[in-house]
Amino acid sequence: MEILVCIKQVPGTTKVEVDPVTGVLKRDGVDSKMNPYDLYAIETALRIREQRGGRVSVITMGPPQASVVIKEAYMMGVDDGILLSDRRFAGSDVLATSYTLSQGIKKVSNPDLIICGKQTTDGDTAQVGPEIAEYLGIPHVANVRKILEIKDSSIVVEMDMPETVEIAEIKYPCLITVEKDIFQPRLPSFKKKLETRDREVKMFTLQDFEDRDEKSYGLNGSPTKVERIFPPEVNNDRRMLKGNPEELRNKITVKLKELRFI
Amino acid sequence: MAKLIVNQEKITDIDALIKICPFGAMENKNGILEINASCRMCKLCVRRGPEGAVVYVEDEVVKVDKSKWKGIAVYVDHVEGDIHPVTFELIGKARELADKVNHPVYCLFMGHDIGHRAEELLHYGVDEVFVYDNEMLKDFRIEPYTAVFEDFVNRVKPSVILVGATTIGRSLAPRVAARFKTGLTADCTVLDIKENTDLVQIRPAFGGNIMAQIVTPNNRPQMATVRYKVMTAPERKAEASGRIIHCSIEENRLKSNINVLSVTKKQKEHGISEAEIIVAAGRGIKSEKDMAMIYELADVLGAEVACTRPLIEAGWLDSKRQIGLSGRTVRPKLIITCGISGAVQFTAGMNNSEYIIAINKDEKAPIFKVAHYGIVGDIYEIIPGLIENIKRVKEA
Ligand SMILES: Cc1cc2nc3c(=O)[nH]c(=O)nc-3n(C[C@H](O)[C@H](O)[C@H](O)COP(=O)(O)OP(=O)(O)OC[C@H]3O[C@@H](n4cnc5c(N)ncnc54)[C@H](O)[C@@H]3O)c2cc1C
Numbered sequence: 275m276e277i278l279v280c281i282k283q284v285p286g287t288t289k290v291e292v293d294p295v296t297g298v299l300k301r302d303g304v305d306s307k308m309n310p311y312d313l314y315a316i317e318t319a320l321r322i323r324e325q326r327g328g329r330v331s332v333i334t335m336g337p338p339q340a341s342v343v344i345k346e347a348y349m350m351g352v353d354d355g356i357l358l359s360d361r362r363f364a365g366s367d368v369l370a371t372s373y374t375l376s377q378g379i380k381k382v383s384n385p386d387l388i389i390c391g392k393q394t395t396d397g398d399t400a401q402v403g404p405e406i407a408e409y410l411g412i413p414h415v416a417n418v419r420k421i422l423e424i425k426d427s428s429i430v431v432e433m434d435m436p437e438t439v440e441i442a443e444i445k446y447p448c449l450i451t452v453e454k455d456i457f458q459p460r461l462p463s464f465k466k467k468l469e470t471r472d473r474e475v476k477m478f479t480l481q482d483f484e485d486r487d488e489k490s491y492g493l494n495g496s497p498t499k500v501e502r503i504f505p506p507e508v509n510n511d512r513r514m515l516k517g518n519p520e521e522l523r524n525k526i527t528v529k530l531k532e533l534r535f536i
Numbered sequence: 537m538a539k540l541i542v543n544q545e546k547i548t549d550i551d552a553l554i555k556i557c558p559f560g561a562m563e564n565k566n567g568i569l570e571i572n573a574s575c576r577m578c579k580l581c582v583r584r585g586p587e588g589a590v591v592y593v594e595d596e597v598v599k600v601d602k603s604k605w606k607g608i609a610v611y612v613d614h615v616e617g618d619i620h621p622v623t624f625e626l627i628g629k630a631r632e633l634a635d636k637v638n639h640p641v642y643c644l645f646m647g648h649d650i651g652h653r654a655e656e657l658l659h660y661g662v663d664e665v666f667v668y669d670n671e672m673l674k675d676f677r678i679e680p681y682t683a684v685f686e687d688f689v690n691r692v693k694p695s696v697i698l699v700g701a702t703t704i705g706r707s708l709a710p711r712v713a714a715r716f717k718t719g720l721t722a723d724c725t726v727l728d729i730k731e732n733t734d735l736v737q738i739r740p741a742f743g744g745n746i747m748a749q750i751v752t753p754n755n756r757p758q759m760a761t762v763r764y765k766v767m768t769a770p771e772r773k774a775e776a777s778g779r780i781i782h783c784s785i786e787e788n789r790l791k792s793n794i795n796v797l798s799v800t801k802k803q804k805e806h807g808i809s810e811a812e813i814i815v816a817a818g819r820g821i822k823s824e825k826d827m828a829m830i831y832e833l834a835d836v837l838g839a840e841v842a843c844t845r846p847l848i849e850a851g852w853l854d855s856k857r858q859i860g861l862s863g864r865t866v867r868p869k870l871i872i873t874c875g876i877s878g879a880v881q882f883t884a885g886m887n888n889s890e891y892i893i894a895i896n897k898d899e900k901a902p903i904f905k906v907a908h909y910g911i912v913g914d915i916y917e918i919i920p921g922l923i924e925n926i927k928r929v930k931e932a
């Protein structure tokens with residue numbers, strides 16, 4: 275069975291600030307890590323491989339340094355890693371990211387099952403997975419919290435919906451996005467680190483794709499444009515109240531009403 | 537086509553220019569400046585570098601004819617015909633946007649055996665409800681739902697589509713956006729519309745530390761998802777207005793490779809992580825039996841009870857209810873802290889809450905630095921009366 279996991283390198287901290295003059299993000303490019311939600315996706319893939327055999331690959335789109343997360347995936351037991359990296363991918367929004375990944379996936383493999391994390395901690399949209407599935411023309415199921423059965427031509431999963439739990443069977447090829455309580459991710463192993471030290475990371479650029487039109491990628495292939503970024507409004511409502519208990523509790527009551535909590 | 541062009545001859549100090557890039561995307565290759573794949577197109581080098589050294593050029597692109605796309609459409613989120621309340625909130629927003637640009641408001645309602653539910657939508661200011669009622673749409677399955685959505689978009693050509701950021705909405709909207717190769721902005725908190733019908737979408741980015749204003753200037757439809765309880769639902773009008781349009785679609789477009797085997801109702805979980813309102817207790821509570829007033833306050837507010845670490849150590853509450861660095865992070869719409877000093881280990885787990893009311897008798901307590909509404913007073917004198925007040929308001 276061929277399983278492909280989409281992983282992303284994200285900033286190690288969410289403590290970012292906006293330069294008030296230029297409106298540009300102030301953050302260090304150095305401090306980065308694997309998107310924590312993608313660890314669950316990798317773990318799910320490895321468990322399926324343990325049961326059914328086959329290969330687990332990871333794919334990521336990002337700068338050359340993103341190969342670090344592929345190395346980390348190797349240390350968890352992943353067989354192959356693919357990095358899609360090109361200057362012309364810069365500035366991709368969800369659509370361009372998904373398109374680039376789908377082009378990369380078509381180029382390198384023919385997976386039965388694609389697994390994505392629930393969301394990223396930087397993009398935080400949870401949209402990339404479903405959009406990849408659309409571009410590949412395969413069905414997808416989001417919010418998977420249990421794998422119930424892995425059959426020859428389909429997988430049975432349990433989905434977490436707000437008020438219900440649904441069990442569905444999906445034929446391969448398909449894509450799922452997994453919740454974080456699906457499995458506890460294993461830690462990277464030192465033994466695997468030594469074993470995979472020389473394992474290559476396959477690199478692809480726009481030139482390797484079926485669609486080589488620059489207009490489809492990066493900023494150009496992104497329908498959404500960020501017009502401006504700004505710090506969230508500081509709460510001017512910050513107030514301190516003193517007084518006798520009766521006054522104070524009446525004021526709280528009025529406030530709760532005003533905020534429509536009661 | 538937009539790209540960065542480097543004019544090497546205008547660069548005086550190549551290494552100084554390289555330092556401007558926060559992403560390490562510039563390299564000195566034997567005296568020639570090169571931009572690599574780490575570039576995020578933030579354009580800081582354009583603005584901060586020497587004049588003309590790096591320039592941003594944008595070619596003319598074929599412009600979409602925005603006048604061909606008219607209307608603000610809302611996807612009706614529902615489970616077996618029970619309409620999710622986020623739908624009404626979105627209709628309210630859609631009406632407001634539509635009135636600014638003189639567009640109609642549409643609803644897209646798909647499922648099985650839902651026809652009779654559509655009428656309800658007409659009480660909230662919708663012009664037209666498009667109903668697709670088909671047995672194959674009984675359970676939410678991605679391929680047929682996307683096919684119906686596609687049919688609707690091609691038929692109506694709405695300028696804007698709003699979808700609730702529910703489990704279904706978050707799965708369906710991206711699929712539709714990719715099919716139309718258009719933009720989709722997730723979890724918008726503010727929406728507005730420009731005269732040229734461009735939707736102004738504001739959403740928190742990077743864990744809420746930054747707000748981003750996003751537009752989709754050259755694609756239609758423009759799509760956005762909005763979470764439940766972010767917008768305000770309009771009052772239900774006694775009179776229905778607008779009309780219902782029944783639509784059909786060829787069954788062969790509703791095929792799916794997904795087979796829903798079972799749907800089971802969940803037991804409602806009570807946890808603090810997902811809670812919208814939290815009443816949090818700290819060491820200001822003198823003894824375990826006094827927790828009763830905290831539980832009662834939580835009860836009248838429909839809130840979950842949480843606490844600081846010392847109360848966990850005292851064994852008064854289950855450790856799942858601890859907020860903070862070594863406990864859980866919460867982000868409710870409202871948190872009321874009662875007798876909590878506000879140590880950083882505690883506030884780290886709750887300072888992103890939307891509204892913080894703190895009650896503490898020490899006006900110097902650090903909790904007042906993070907609170908929106910700081911009440912300097914004794915919890916024992918305030919909370920019992922507050923509970924009575926709330927009960928009275930609710931009865932009124
Ligand atoms: C590594 C580490 C991790 C930690 N992790 C956590 C964590 O995850 N969560 C956590 O909560 N703590 C954590 N702590 C402990 C934390 O530092 C504080 O000790 C703790 O949060 C204090 O709890 P408190 O506010 O309830 O108590 P106190 O600090 O004792 O504060 C009680 C407050 O109640 C007020 N008060 C007293 N009586 C009344 C009254 N009648 N009416 C009104 N106000 C009154 C007092 O003025 C005082 O401000 C951690 C500590 C360490 C070292």
Ligand SMILES: Nc1ncnc2c1ncn2[C@@H]1O[C@H](COP(=O)(O)O)[C@@H](O)[C@H]1O
Pocket residue numbers: 279280281282309311312315333334335336368371375389390391392393394395397398399400401402403
């Ligand atoms: N640049 C990327 N490279 C590979 N996978 C990605 C990338 N961006 C997002 N993904 C995948 O899509 C999921 C959802 O991401 P997002 O839509 O950004 O919240 C992630 O958990 C990853 O599995």
